[in-house]
Ligand code: SF4
């Protein structure tokens with residue numbers, strides 16, 4: 230198979246609220262015909278700035294869920310006895326035993342041991358993913374269902390579809406708004422990407438979070454850049470963070486000043502670089518450093 234020419238930039242942070250999404254939206258404006266992927270599936274908010282028009286919705290199915298066929302159930306109570314998650318509930322005469330879909334962990338024990346095979350085990354609906362149009366290009370985004378897990382798999386789905394779209398459209402770049410933290414969804418958003426930009430703030434916890442994310446990037450052998458947002462709130466820690474980043478093998482993409490204009494831009498559903506906020510220049514410099 231020929232090697233794909235599509236590059237992928239994932240924007241991540243050790244925790245939420247560092248300005249990651251706001252930066253991603255500005256990159257979407259500055260890039261030349263990108264495809265966008267919102268992989269922050271637990272708290273997607275890139276759409277708040279880019280106002281996508283949904284053109285395609287797809288169900289996201291993951292795991293299984295037990296469903297009792299009351300007409301075949303002999304009311305033996307075996308499933309109630311065996312379910313360790315308290316997901317089998319007693320009902321009335323018409324439906325003596327039923328499964329609570331929120332509590333069901335999809336372990337399949339009841340399905341296996343029901344003496345009359347009265348329990349179905351279909352794949353469960355865990356959310357949806359959408360393909361939309363935005364003013365900056367197509368965007369793939371998703372919504373995880375209430376109490377649904379496996380956001381890592383949904384992240385992989387969003388990335389795969391964004392990449393497919395980029396190849397189809399002849400676009401050279403996918404910009405991914407990654408999930409915060411260092412858990413499974415972050416790993417799913419980073420593996421195999423061309424480069425990662427870690428956005429951090431000049432605080433002690435920001436420093437600690439950065440260390441963990443950079444460790445992850447090194448583990449997966451992903452070239453990492455670091456950008457300190459609101460650096461002027463604590464220049465000493467900003468400097469320390471940059472030194473730490475360099476020691477960890479990352480490159481410095483630049484600094485972004487604290488700017489109330491960021492909130493104003495969000496209120497107007499604009500990316501910062503679409504306004505005359507002072508930090509727009511800093512963001513442009515960071516974008517230039519990435520060389521994409
Ligand atoms: S184990 Fe099967 S037959 Fe027994 S109560 Fe449960 S669903 Fe009904």
Ligand code: SF4
Nearest residue numbers: 312333334336337339
């Ligand atoms: S699949 Fe597992 S968790 Fe779900 S109802 Fe059956 S035994 Fe309980």
